[in-house]
Every structure is written in structure tokens, then in C-alpha cells.
Amino acid sequence: MDLRNRHGIITGAGQGIGRALAIEFGSRGAHLLLVGRKESTLTATARLVEAAGGSAEVLTQDLTLPGSADRVVEAVDSWTTIDLLVNNAGNVRAGRLERTSEADIRSMIDLNLVAPVLLTRALLPRLRAGADRDSIILNISSGIALVGMPFYSVYAATKAGLARFGESLRRELTGMGVHVATVYPGATDTDMMTSQNAGADLGWERRSLDDVISDLLSGLEAGEHEINTAPQGRREMQRLNISDPMAVDAAMAPGLADLESAVRDHRSM
Incomplete structure (x- = not known):
């Protein structure tokens, strides 16, 4: 995949993976619409994109609100080309299901599932109209979509849903000039993880943001559709979860109480 000079939208661009991707695409000459809820963080990202060699516009928008996808479309209506969509915006609330509020579940x-589906639907006619190369739809799922972790049942459901959405859409768009890729980051050292205290001993080895982005971009440039950035230990668990899921259950069981304590305050909304 040629990642140079892309024109596109990145959601959740104010921090973490979204900001890092915006800078990387900016360094390759991109013109971007940065979408998120906080104007101050989006503006900071825009400055970093411009410093890297790209250009950026900002749209402050809560993607869970009715009509938000239409507002994104309106913001890029005057663009002659749209050949990139990064569905990155997401949130998380960990804890036992019965202690999770309906508001947090919804x-x-x-944000993690309905918003990217509606935004992709709204932008798809423009993405299919690419002239000389494939457009890119990049969905940021999670390693938790491959191994459902305790105390993350709703988050896992949304990220698994996003992954299967991408897989199905990829097959639906065969031959239509759109490259659909799904990324499965493991635990990554970003602001989203600051309230989570589980470490490698509980199965939550963290990778640096730079390493995750490097693997992500390498996979995308190589034309991969399924990009796994998890550390080796987690990949072994992913393989075991396919061949013997009950063995994964048994391995996790002794540490459940410690894990619950370590993640009970994990909230990024």
C-alpha cells in the first residue's frame, strides 16, 4: 500500500494511537480531518501534523450523537479526494458486568461499534471513487477481540464486532478499490491505559506506542488486512484460545481476584 499523500479522516485523533497515526500520515504528506470531542487536543494534533509535513483540519464532534456521520461528510464535502478513513475513536470501562452502568455499556x-459502522457507511461512496489507487479503511480493534479478557465483556464485544464488521466489509468490497484492514493492538502505553494497573504478571504486558505504530504501518504498507501488534506472549495465548479455550480459562482462574482489583478503576470515557 502506498501511504503517501493520503486525504482522509482520523477519529479519536486527539491522543494515543489516533494522534500517532495522524503524525505518521502527515509525515507522508497527508491532508487530514481530525475528529474528536476536545478541540484543544485536536488542535495540538493538527500542529504536530503540520510540523511533520502534512496539513490538517479539525472537527469537534461527539460521534455517538445522531447525525454525527453526516457532519463529518459535510466537513469534507469540498475535498476532491477521500482515500483514507481511520476508525480509531473508542472508550472503555472495565469491571464486573453487573456493576457496569447501563450508560457506560451504551x-x-x-462509540466503539455503532459510530464506525455509520461513519464508514456515510463515507463509502467517496472512498470507492478513488482514481488511481485503493482507498484505505483502517479499523482499530483490539487484541481483546481475539482473546476475551475477564472484566472487559462489553468492551470485548464491541471490538470483536468491529473486527467482524471489517472482515465482512472487506469481502463485500472485493474488486471495488477499497483496502479494508483491521488492527489488533495489545495493551499499549497510552493515556487510555493510565487508570489500569494490571501488568505482565496478569497477562497485560504493555508495548510502547512507537512500537505498536511501527508494526501497524509496516503491516499496512505490506498490504495486510489483519494486523496484529500484540507481544509474543499474548500471541501464544491467542493461538491457545483457538485450539484449547478451556486451557486459557484455567490459566486465568488463579489470578482473577488480583486482575479484578487491578482493572476496577479502568475507565476512559
Whole structure:
């Protein structure tokens, strides 16, 4: 995949993976619409994109609100080309299901799953109209979509849903000039993880943001559709979860109480 001079939209661009991707695409000459809820963080990202050699516009928008996808489309209506969509915006609330509020459940479903589906649907006619190369739809799922972790049942459901959405859409768009890729980051050292205290001993080895982005871009440039950036230990668990899921259950069981304590305050909404 040629990642140079892309024109596109990145959601959740104010921090973490979204900001890092915006800078990387900016360094390759991109013109971007940065979408998120906080104007101050989006503006900071825009400055970093411009410093890297790209250009950026900012749209402050809560993607869970009715009509938000239409507002994104309106913001890029005058663009002659749209050949990139990064569905990155997401949120998380960990804890036992019965202690998770309905508001937090709906918030995760609406932002992590409904919003990218509606935004992709709204932008697809423009993305299919690429002239000389494939457009890119990049969905940021999670390693938790491959191994459902305890105390993350709703978050896992939304990220698994996003992954299967991408897989199905990829097959639907065969031959239509759109490259659909799904990324499965493991635990990554970003602001989203600051309230989570589980470490490698509980199965939550963290990778640096730079390493995750490097693997992500390498996979995308190589034309991969399924990009796994998890550390080796987690990949072994992913393989075991396919061949013997009950063995994964047994391995996790002794540490459940410690894990619950370590993640009970994990909230990024």
C-alpha cells in the first residue's frame, strides 16, 4: 500500500494511537480531518501534523450523537479526494458486568461499534471513487477481540464486532478499490491505559506506542488486512484460545481476584 499523500479522516485523533497515526500520515504528506470531542487536543494534533509535513483540519464532534456521520461528510464535502478513513475513536470501562452502568455499556457500544459502522457507511461512496489507487479503511480493534479478557465483556464485544464488521466489509468490497484492514493492538502505553494497573504478571504486558505504530504501518504498507501488534506472549495465548479455550480459562482462574482489583478503576470515557 502506498501511504503517501493520503486525504482522509482520523477519529479519536486527539491522543494515543489516533494522534500517532495522524503524525505518521502527515509525515507522508497527508491532508487530514481530525475528529474528536476536545478541540484543544485536536488542535495540538493538527500542529504536530503540520510540523511533520502534512496539513490538517479539525472537527469537534461527539460521534455517538445522531447525525454525527453526516457532519463529518459535510466537513469534507469540498475535498476532491477521500482515500483514507481511520476508525480509531473508542472508550472503555472495565469491571464486573453487573456493576457496569447501563450508560457506560451504551457508551462503549455507541462509540466503539455503532459510530464506525455509520461513519464508514456515510463515507463509502467517496472512498470507492478513488482514481488511481485503493482507498484505505483502517479499523482499530483490539487484541481483546481475539482473546476475551475477564472484566472487559462489553468492551470485548464491541471490538470483536468491529473486527467482524471489517472482515465482512472487506469481502463485500472485493474488486471495488477499497483496502479494508483491521488492527489488533495489545495493551499499549497510552493515556487510555493510565487508570489500569494490571501488568505482565496478569497477562497485560504493555508495548510502547512507537512500537505498536511501527508494526501497524509496516503491516499496512505490506498490504495486510489483519494486523496484529500484540507481544509474543499474548500471541501464544491467542493461538491457545483457538485450539484449547478451556486451557486459557484455567490459566486465568488463579489470578482473577488480583486482575479484578487491578482493572476496577479502568475507565476512559
